[in-house]
Structure formats: C-alpha cells, structure tokens
Amino acid sequence: MNQPHEDDVLAQQAKALFDDSVDRLDGASLSRLNRDRHAALAELQSSRLRGRWSMWAPVTGVAAAALVAVIVLRSSPDIGLETQTETVADFEILMEGEDLELIEDLEFYSWLASSELGTSSDVG
Amino acid sequence: MSRMKSYRATAAGVGNGVFAVSCASEPSPGAMALSNERKLNAFLADVERRALRIAQIGIRDRDEAFDLVQDAMIKLVRKYSARPEKEWTPLFYRILQNGVRDWHRRQKVKNRVMVWMGRSSDDDEYDVVAQAPDPGERTPEQHLQTGETMDRLEVAIHALPTRQREAFMLRTFEGLDVAGCATAMGCSEGSVKTHYSRAVHTLRDKLGEYWQ
Numbered sequence: 001m002n003q004p005h006e007d008d009v010l011a012q013q014a015k016a017l018f019d020d021s022v023d024r025l026d027g028a029s030l031s032r033l034n035r036d037r038h039a040a041l042a043e044l045q046s047s048r049l050r051g052r053w054s055m056w057a058p059v060t061g062v063a064a065a066a067l068v069a070v071i072v073l074r075s076s077p078d079i080g081l082e083t084q085t086e087t088v089a090d091f092e093i094l095m096e097g098e099d100l101e102l103i104e105d106l107e108f109y110s111w112l113a114s115s116e117l118g119t120s121s122d123v124g
Numbered sequence: 125m126s127r128m129k130s131y132r133a134t135a136a137g138v139g140n141g142v143f144a145v146s147c148a149s150e151p152s153p154g155a156m157a158l159s160n161e162r163k164l165n166a167f168l169a170d171v172e173r174r175a176l177r178i179a180q181i182g183i184r185d186r187d188e189a190f191d192l193v194q195d196a197m198i199k200l201v202r203k204y205s206a207r208p209e210k211e212w213t214p215l216f217y218r219i220l221q222n223g224v225r226d227w228h229r230r231q232k233v234k235n236r237v238m239v240w241m242g243r244s245s246d247d248d249e250y251d252v253v254a255q256a257p258d259p260g261e262r263t264p265e266q267h268l269q270t271g272e273t274m275d276r277l278e279v280a281i282h283a284l285p286t287r288q289r290e291a292f293m294l295r296t297f298e299g300l301d302v303a304g305c306a307t308a309m310g311c312s313e314g315s316v317k318t319h320y321s322r323a324v325h326t327l328r329d330k331l332g333e334y335w336q
Contacts, residue, residue, distance in 0.1 A: 007324045011296045017274045018297045022173045033172045040197035
C-alpha cells in the first residue's frame with residue numbers, strides 16, 4: 001500500500017546521488033564539455049554561412065549559365081539552325097539549375113561546346 | 125471635404141505608426157540568429173553535465189560517453205536548432221539515447237565477431253592495457269567522496285533493460301515529464317510509465333538494503 005511512497009523515496013535518493021556526482025565532475029571533464037559545446041555551436045555558424053551561399057547559388061547559377069551561352073553563341077557566329085537549336089537545348093539544361101555542378105567548371109564546358117561545334121562542322 | 129482631410133490624415137498617421145512599430149519590433153535576421161545561438165549555448169551548457177553522466181551510466185565508458193554527448197550536441201544544432209526551445213530537451217535526449225543504443229549494438233556485433241574468431245572476452249589473454257585503470261575514471265579520493273552507494277546505483281541502473289534504464293534516467297535524473305520521456309524514447313506515454321515502474325521496482329529489489 002505504501003509502495004508509491006517508497007518509489008518516490010528511491011527516486012529522490014537516486015536523484016540526490018546523481019546530482020552530487022554531476023557536481024563533482026572534474027575540471028578536465030568540464031573543460032572538454034565546454035570545448036565540445038563550442039565546436040557544436042560552430043556548426044551553427046558554418047551552416048548559416050552555407051545558407052547564405054545557397055541563397056545566392058541559383059542567381060549565380062543562372063548568371064553563369066548565361067555567360068556560357070554567350071560564349072558559345074559568340075564563338076561560332078556561322079553555325080547552322082540545327083546546331084543553334086542544340087545549343088539552345090544545352091542552354092536550357094544549364095538554365096534549369098537543378099544540378100549546379102554542371103556549371104562549376106565554366107572553362108571546361110565552354111571548351112567542350114566549341115570543340116563539339118568544330119567537330120560537327122568538320123564532319124558536315 | 126474636411127471629413128476627407130481628417131480621414132486621410134488619420135490613415136497616414138496609422139500607416140506610419142504601423143510601419144514604425146513593425147520596424148522597431150522585428151529584430152534583424154542576424155540578431156535573431158545571435159539570440160538563437162545564445163539560447164542554444166545556454167541550453168547545452170545546462171544539459172551537458174547531466175547528459176554526460178547519463179551516457180556514462182548507460183555505457184560505462186567515459187571516453188565513448190564524451191563522444192556520444194558531443195555527437196548529440198552537433199546533431200541537435202544541425203537539425204533542430206530552428207525548432208521551438210521547449211522541444212530541445214526531449215530531442216537532445218532522443219539523439220543521445222539513440223547513440224547509446226547504437227553503441228550497445230556495435231558492442232554486441234563486436235563481441236559476436238570475437239566469439240566467431242574463437243576469442244571470447246572470458247578466455248582472452250590477460251591484457252595489461254585493458255586491465256589498467258582507466259585514466260579517466262574517478263580517482264580513489266573521488267570514489268570515497270561519491271560513495272559506494274552511487275557506484276551500486278550506477279551498476280544497478282546499467283544492468284536494467286535498455287528501455288527501463290532510459291525511462292528511469294530521463295524521468296529521475298533529467299526530470300522530464302512522461303510526455304517528454306515519450307518523445308525522447310520514441311514510444312507511447314503508457315510505455316514510459318510501464319518501463320519506469322518496472323525500473324523502480326527492480327532497483328528497489330536490488331538496492332533496498334542500501335536505501336534504509
């Protein structure tokens with residue numbers, strides 16, 4: 001009948017012992033916890049920076065894609081209608097912005113586009 | 125005409141007033157982020173020592189306990205820092221308890237592999253390093269201070285089934301209510317009550333003589 005009271009007593013005594021052990025944590029432990037906490041909070045700052053970058057990423061992506069398009073179109077003014085259509089299709093893929101990795105290396109894609117155009121005109 | 129003028133003046137006044145109030149009352153995103161970071165820092169500073177002791181009792185390994193607490197801090201900050209402050213405690217302990225459970229699973233797999241390789245922990249050769257006192261363990265002086273009762277309590281809690289151990293430590297040591305425990309443990313409130321009740325009965329049976 002008095003079991004709930006006994007349960008409470010046990011919980012209270014256990015809590016008192018636990019709190020005592022927490023209070024007795026040594027300086028090295030407290031120092032490490034402090035260090036770990038600041039390392040965790042640094043994650044917050046870095047994620048905030050990542051957030052800022054990701055906010056500008058779509059704009060940067062579109063600008064980069066537009067730059068690629070200009071480079072491609074200006075580098076081959078005498079290309080035919082069919083090739084222009086393909087170029088526009090490539091440009092659309094870049095403009096989708098779903099995969100920003102595609103536009104990370106602008107020089108490479110610029111070179112790739114111009115070399116493909118050159119090859120197709122050579123063959124044709 | 126005069127009514128119209130008066131209306132316009134009032135509308136302009138109200139408009140300016142609302143604008144002024146909204147500008148003054150809304151903190152900038154930077155200030156909000158800083159405030160959130162301060163709150164998180166205060167929360168983690170408050171909870172970290174108890175979390176460490178709870179992890180230590182749960183796995184009986186000091187260094188691993190530090191790692192688990194740090195992981196829990198990082199995951200809370202990464203995933204849940206935007207959640208309301210009152211949710212942080214149960215979420216933090218949910219992450220920590222998951223870490224403790226994963227640690228026990230890894231230990232079981234490790235032990236199975238050791239047995240499969242023909243070596244069990246019982247017939248291992250005497251390992252000087254393993255038998256040496258853990259430098260992180262409490263010193264003899266600290267042992268005396270903390271007392272034998274806490275050691276027995278720790279051993280008894282560690283021996284409880286996982287869910288009972290979690291329910292007892294979260295309710296008794298961290299002071300979470302039943303709903304908070306349920307969130308932290310990922311189970312129903314009824315299960316929390318059952319696990320807690322069984323844990324207390326088992327501990328009373330084991331430790332009864334030490335509590336008189």
